[in-house]
Amino acid sequence: MSAVDSVELILASAVRLAVPLAFAALGEWIAERAGTLNISVEGMMLGGAFTAVAGAGLTGSASAGLLFGVAAGLLVAFVHACFSHRLSVNTYVVGLTLNVLVLGLTSFLLLKTESRQVDKLTIPLLSDIPVIGPALFDQRWPAYLLAALVPAAWWLVRRSRWGLEARAAGENPQSADVTGIDVNKRRRQALMLCGALAGLGGAYLAVAEVGTFNQNMTAGRGYMVIAAVIFGGWTLRGTLAGVLVFGAADAMRLALPALGYTLNPQFLVASPYILALIAMTFFATTRRGPAALGRPFVRGIT
Numbered sequence: 001m002s003a004v005d006s007v008e009l010i011l012a013s014a015v016r017l018a019v020p021l022a023f024a025a026l027g028e029w030i031a032e033r034a035g036t037l038n039i040s041v042e043g044m045m046l047g048g049a050f051t052a053v054a055g056a057g058l059t060g061s062a063s064a065g066l067l068f069g070v071a072a073g074l075l076v077a078f079v080h081a082c083f084s085h086r087l088s089v090n091t092y093v094v095g096l097t098l099n100v101l102v103l104g105l106t107s108f109l110l111l112k113t114e115s116r117q118v119d120k121l122t123i124p125l126l127s128d129i130p131v132i133g134p135a136l137f138d139q140r141w142p143a144y145l146l147a148a149l150v151p152a153a154w155w156l157v158r159r160s161r162w163g164l165e166a167r168a169a170g171e172n173p174q175s176a177d178v179t180g181i182d183v184n185k186r187r188r189q190a191l192m193l194c195g196a197l198a199g200l201g202g203a204y205l206a207v208a209e210v211g212t213f214n215q216n217m218t219a220g221r222g223y224m225v226i227a228a229v230i231f232g233g234w235t236l237r238g239t240l241a242g243v244l245v246f247g248a249a250d251a252m253r254l255a256l257p258a259l260g261y262t263l264n265p266q267f268l269v270a271s272p273y274i275l276a277l278i279a280m281t282f283f284a285t286t287r288r289g290p291a292a293l294g295r296p297f298v299r300g301i302t
Contacts, residue, residue, distance in 0.1 A: 018247025027197030034190035035170035039095025042222025043102035048202030073199020170290035
């Protein structure tokens with residue numbers, strides 16, 4: 001295999017593996033800008049993957065399974081929001097508990113279903129562009145939703161009134177409350193958006209990439225999503241760059257042995273997570289996130 005073919009293979013694999021991360025990262029970025037460090041994004045993705053496969057088997061349509069995945073992500077987000085922003089339970093404890101709960105439930109209810117995948121959508125001419133064509137324009141059709149969701153998310157957070165209020169809830173909730181903004185309501189809404197997008201990311205992984213559900217199939221990808229947001233300095237552009245970096249690391253893990261390179265297999269498996277850990281360690285100390293990120297808001301308490 002030529003060098004160009006090798007690069008094309010790795011790039012195509014990197015984009016393919018980055019797509020489910022990108023869906024979830026969009027939601028996590030919105031949630032964190034509103035002040036919620038959403039640890040339960042892993043559970044949202046895993047629940048979305050499981051229900052997508054279940055929904056696809058029930059309806060006979062992999063595309064319908066995507067909607068089931070979104071619904072599962074919304075359900076996890078609803079539970080998280082009720083505990084964290086209505087009952088003021090520690091959001092980190094709630095997130096970790098939900099992750100363990102979803103892992104246990106999906107393992108217990110593990111389904112044996114026939115393989116179902118959504119169709120590929122190859123864009124003529126553009127898919128023939130050397131190197132980048134197959135990576136960007138020969139994907140499963142839900143991947144192209146990102147072309148609309150990314151600018152929509154940016155506009156929502158950076159240009160809409162709702163986004164201004166959500167960002168105020170993440171930066172200075174006390175001042176936002178004084179101006180009449182319902183801080184916890186905005187945080188709940190941002191978390192619900194995260195749930196829908198993370199559920200879609202998990203569903204994409206299951207019914208677009210794999211075609212079935214395997215126990216713990218997200219394998220820590222939700223935590224990679226959190227690392228990507230931190231890696232990107234809490235900007236949308238940087239978050240997507242982080243997603244591509246982690247996707248590329250995962251692609252190298254899969255592609256290098258196929259290309260004939262002999263490397264320690266345990267290191268290859270661990271490499272995406274090592275990179276995520278390094279990113280979180282470095283960028284969390286060099287870039288400033290929302291000032292009230294992870295801090296609960298209770299009216300009258302500063």
